[in-house]
Every structure is written in structure tokens, then in C-alpha cells.
Amino acid sequence: SQQGEEDPQALSIQEGENATMNCSYKTSINNLQWYRQNSGRGLVHLILIRSNEREKHSGRLRVTLDTSKKSSSLLITASRAADTASYFCATAPVDSNYQLIWGAGTKLIIKP
Amino acid sequence: SAVISQKPSRDICQRGTSLTIQCQVDSQVTMMFWYRQQPGQSLTLIATANQGSEATYESGFVIDKFPISRPNLTFSTLTVSNMSPEDSSIYLCSLILGLTDEQFFGPGTRLTVL
Numbered sequence: 001s002q003q004g005e006e007d008p009q010a011l012s013i014q015e016g017e018n019a020t021m022n023c024s025y026k027t028s029i030n031n032l033q034w035y036r037q038n039s040g041r042g043l044v045h046l047i048l049i050r051s052n053e054r055e056k057h058s059g060r061l062r063v064t065l066d067t068s069k070k071s072s073s074l075l076i077t078a079s080r081a082a083d084t085a086s087y088f089c090a091t092a093p094v095d096s097n098y099q100l101i102w103g104a105g106t107k108l109i110i111k112p
Numbered sequence: 113s114a115v116i117s118q119k120p121s122r123d124i125c126q127r128g129t130s131l132t133i134q135c136q137v138d139s140q141v142t143m144m145f146w147y148r149q150q151p152g153q154s155l156t157l158i159a160t161a162n163q164g165s166e167a168t169y170e171s172g173f174v175i176d177k178f179p180i181s182r183p184n185l186t187f188s189t190l191t192v193s194n195m196s197p198e199d200s201s202i203y204l205c206s207l208i209l210g211l212t213d214e215q216f217f218g219p220g221t222r223l224t225v226l
Contacts (some may be wrong), residue, residue: 031213042116042204042219043155048212088154090215098143098208100215102154 006103019076021106023089030092037086079110114139116218124224132191133221135205140185149202195225
């Protein structure tokens with residue numbers, strides 16, 4: 001089932017620009033995770049942020065979490081053509097027993 | 113992380129037949145999951161497969177249609193039974209390692225039903 005909504009659904013930017021994707025969810029969570037999927041293949045885990053954290057960095061990725069607004073954002077700085085992919089957020093609800101609830105995804109296209 | 117493989121990587125099947133998808137992991141894990149991703153859509157959890165117990169199915173999925181085996185801590189199979197074109201999807205296995213909450217995914221099996 002999906003509880004997350006992501007926006008935008010699609011994003012096209014020039015190489016070198018920053019890309020921001022947003023995720024909103026409905027229930028209280030233990031953590032929120034971002035994943036990347038290239039061309040309908042397996043998903044790659046990017047970053048996990050826990051409910052007591054507000055911001056996390058990993059390389060060119062920056063994730064924020066606002067539990068009061070039940071929302072998160074993923075920022076990719078200095079985008080590259082290889083960043084072209086679909087990005088999904090997934091939340092772990094507090095009563096989920098490790099099950100993740102997935103957003104609809106943002107399709108990111110980086111134009112060279 | 114873990115090395116996760118799935119077989120087959122893709123298949124084209126006829127309506128009414130069944131396909132068994134294998135998921136192999138290079139380390140022992142307790143919790144494994146099977147997901148379906150319909151074309152252009154997000155992931156939907158089919159079931160949770162823990163070794164030594166029956167799989168737990170999500171609403172809308174039943175054992176007769178998607179039987180799952182979990183014979184040991186490194187292997188699981190998902191069968192898509194009596195297939196119809198609506199079953200055309202990518203099927204993914206995933207797992208959780210150790211005490212982290214991160215899920216790691218196999219490369220997926222792209223199924224097309226004619």
C-alpha cells in the first residue's frame with residue numbers, strides 16, 4: 001500500500017543544477033528511506049533518516065525530515081547525467097514490523 | 113550490504129502458466145520480502161517470508177496465487193501461478209540485514225505475460 005506522495009512526479013534539469021524531490025506521508029514513522037531505481041531495475045538504497053533526526057548528508061545527497069509536517073526532501077547537488085533515475089521514498093510506520101510504505105516516485109532526468 | 117541475485121532476470125510467459133522466481137543471498141537473513149512493481153508504478157508488498165514460518169501476505173495477495181517458499185536463511189522462491197497479462201510486472205525480493213532498518217533489493221525479475 002502507498003501512504004507517501006512524492007512531488008514532482010517528473011523533474012528535468014540541466015547537468016550541474018541541483019534537484020529537489022519531496023515526499024509526504026500520513027502516519028507516524030520510525031524512519032524514512034530514499035531509494036534510486038535505474039530503468040526499471042533493482043532499487044539502490046541511498047539514505048535512511050530516523051524520526052529523531054532532522055537532516056542527513058551522504059556525498060552529494062542531503063535529506064531533511066520534518067515530522068511535524070510529515071514530509072521529507074531529497075536534494076541532489078551538482079547533478080550528473082548518471083543521476084537520471086526514478087527516486088522513491090519509503091516510510092517505516094511505527095507499527096510496521098519492518099514493512100515499508102512506498103511513495104509513487106519522482107522520475108528525474110538530467111540533461112547533458 | 114549483501115549480494116542478492118534473482119533468477120530469471122526476465123521472462124515472457126503464456127497466459128495460464130506459472131513461473132517460479134528465485135532469490136539467493138550471500139549471507140543469512142531472517143526477514144525477506146517480495147514486492148511487485150507494475151509498469152510505471154511504485155512498489156507493492158506481496159508478502160513477508162521468514163524462515164521457519166508461513167509467509168505473511170498483504171491484502172489483495174493470496175497464497176494460492178503467489179506461493180512462497182523459504183527453505184533456509186539464504187534462499188526464497190515466489191511462484192506466480194495461473195498467470196494473466198495483469199501479472200506483467202517487475203518482481204523484487206528484498207531483505208533486511210542485521211539490526212539496521214535498511215532494505216536491500218535484488219535486481220528484479222521482469223515478467224511479461226502474453
